[in-house]
Amino acid sequence: METVKIRRELLEYLLELARDFYPNEFAGFLRAKDGVFEEVLIAPDPHFGRSSAFFNTWMLPHDESIKGTVHSHPGPNPRPSGADLHFFSKFGGVHLIIAYPFVEGSVRAYRNDGSELRVEVVE
Numbered sequence: 235m236e237t238v239k240i241r242r243e244l245l246e247y248l249l250e251l252a253r254d255f256y257p258n259e260f261a262g263f264l265r266a267k268d269g270v271f272e273e274v275l276i277a278p279d280p281h282f283g284r285s286s287a288f289f290n291t292w293m294l295p296h297d298e299s300i301k302g303t304v305h306s307h308p309g310p311n312p313r314p315s316g317a318d319l320h321f322f323s324k325f326g327g328v329h330l331i332i333a334y335p336f337v338e339g340s341v342r343a344y345r346n347d348g349s350e351l352r353v354e355v356v357e
């Protein structure tokens with residue numbers, strides 16, 4: 235399985251965001267530096283609900299350091315939904331899903347075709 239690298243500070247921040255937004259989803263774009271995800275840009279609209287369709291309405295920022303997306307699932311299922319896969323296929327890159335209860339083990343990473351990647355936390 236291929237590996238995606240994420241900085242520990244970012245991972246912990248993402249888990250915190252997922253808990254704060256619960257029972258709603260949060261979503262954001264991920265910035266990478268030298269192959270490691272280091273920064274998140276949060277979705278500008280705080281009113282999205284349980285559907286991931288909101289991704290489709292976003293204006294994707296023109297920023298070449300954006301290499302992926304992240305969103306939370308208010309339930310324990312970390313698999314991408316049909317809407318998620320549709321979005322992934324359009325965006326490319328790497329996609330993190332953080333499922334309830336939002337601990338390190340609830341984080342999954344997927345390629346744009348929905349195949350899973352291993353998450354490696356970098357200190």
Ligand SMILES: [Zn+2]
Nearest residue numbers: 286314315318
């Ligand atoms: Zn989803």
